[in-house]
Amino acid sequence: MKSLSQHTDYGDVGLELGDLHSDPFEQLAEWLRTAETEEIFEPNAMVLSTVDARGEVSSRTVLLKGLSSDGLEFVTNFNSRKGRALADNASVSLVFPWYPIMRQVIVRGSAVRADDATSDRHHSVRPRGSQLAAWASEQSEPIADKQILEARMADYEQRFKDVENIPRPEKWGAYRVIPTAFEFWQGRSMRFHDRFSYQLDADGAWVITRLQP
Numbered sequence: 734m735k736s737l738s739q740h741t742d743y744g745d746v747g748l749e750l751g752d753l754h755s756d757p758f759e760q761l762a763e764w765l766r767t768a769e770t771e772e773i774f775e776p777n778a779m780v781l782s783t784v785d786a787r788g789e790v791s792s793r794t795v796l797l798k799g800l801s802s803d804g805l806e807f808v809t810n811f812n813s814r815k816g817r818a819l820a821d822n823a824s825v826s827l828v829f830p831w832y833p834i835m836r837q838v839i840v841r842g843s844a845v846r847a848d849d850a851t852s853d854r855h856h857s858v859r860p861r862g863s864q865l866a867a868w869a870s871e872q873s874e875p876i877a878d879k880q881i882l883e884a885r886m887a888d889y890e891q892r893f894k895d896v897e898n899i900p901r902p903e904k905w906g907a908y909r910v911i912p913t914a915f916e917f918w919q920g921r922s923m924r925f926h927d928r929f930s931y932q933l934d935a936d937g938a939w940v941i942t943r944l945q946p
């Protein structure tokens with residue numbers, strides 16, 4: 734196997750304890766705003782990792798659709814690979830990989846289905862094409878030919894052509910990740926990166942700890 738010896742210098746912008754909010758949700762919101770200001774492509778993109786009933790790990794990129802003290806929300810087909818995995822094992826990990834600004838956030842916790850009102854709200858603000866695609870696609874299932882999917886999409890376009898507000902399919906909706914831990918990572922020169930974890934203590938308070946790089 735060829736060794737990849739490329740090393741990038743991450744600069745000298747550090748991260749200190751005094752720079753951090755006591756609330757990790759506020760800290761994440763601040764870093765999200767910075768990523769948006771720096772024009773990071775899809776700043777709300779996050780890698781979601783799940784573990785299915787066989788213990789197999791799977792990762793994919795999803796979009797953060799909501800952030801509050803209640804958790805982090807994303808949407809998907811409940812029957813997709815991730816949906817089936819979450820039905821068996823709610824434990825998840827999220828990674829926000831903001832490479833251009835040398836930052837990364839890791840979130841660990843449990844994913845639960847949001848209520849119907851939350852799913853309806855997320856569905857209602859999606860572009861019409863995305864709403865139709867949620868009906869047409871049986872996400873993660875094999876299909877013999879792309880034209881079959883395109884024909885199915887055309888069928889739903891015809892079905893809803895006179896419908897202003899396309900209803901949400903029951904197979905599609907929102908999950909909320911309830912965090913138990915956060916890690917904020919700031920890249921630095923010589924791989925002396927700054928890392929801070931937030932962990933919940935027995936009283937439900939967030940405890941911040943510096944981690945070695």
